[in-house]
Amino acid sequence: MAPTDWSTAAAVLRLATELVDAVQAGVVARGFPDVRPAHGFAFARIAAGDATTADVAAHLGVTKQSAAELVATLVERGYVTREPDPRDARARLLSLTARGRACTAAAEAAAAEAVAAWRSRLGVEHFAGLQSALAALALPGPLRPSW
Secondary structure (H helix, E strand, O other): OOHHHHHHHHHHHHHHHHHHHHHHHHHHHOOOOOOOHHHHHHHHHHHOOOEOHHHHHHHHOOOHHHHHHHHHHHHHOOOEEEEEEOOEEEEEEEEEOHHHHHHHHHHHHHHHHHHHHHHHHHOHHHHHHHHHHHHHHOOOOOOOOOO
8 A cells, every 4th residue: 555545544544533532522412421432333223223133233243242232231221122023032123212312313413513623624615525525435335333
């Protein structure tokens, strides 16, 4: 990889870190101090519907045991409910509670603030170029962590 390629990759990674940190800070400031970025990625899968713990594990790229611990924490904290899955007696369908939906809205608002700051730093014209470039580069698919 040429040095220019690495510096571009590093800049994208730093910007992603900046966004995750801004969303986390915004969620905490909005009254959700007990969630972490991994929880938000789980919320994204759960909100899509028909999610089981196994689906969350696959989405996050973690073991079923790790996903079960994460889901149990979210249930305990009032963000997620588990209901019987009519398709599989052994599985439980996950749903966001009102608190989970409120936390998701807080994360979306915090992300919008972070992006607005980028627009301010770049100016309208350069920001439009960034949006176009990202739209051309980003592949469609699930929102999930890159670990």
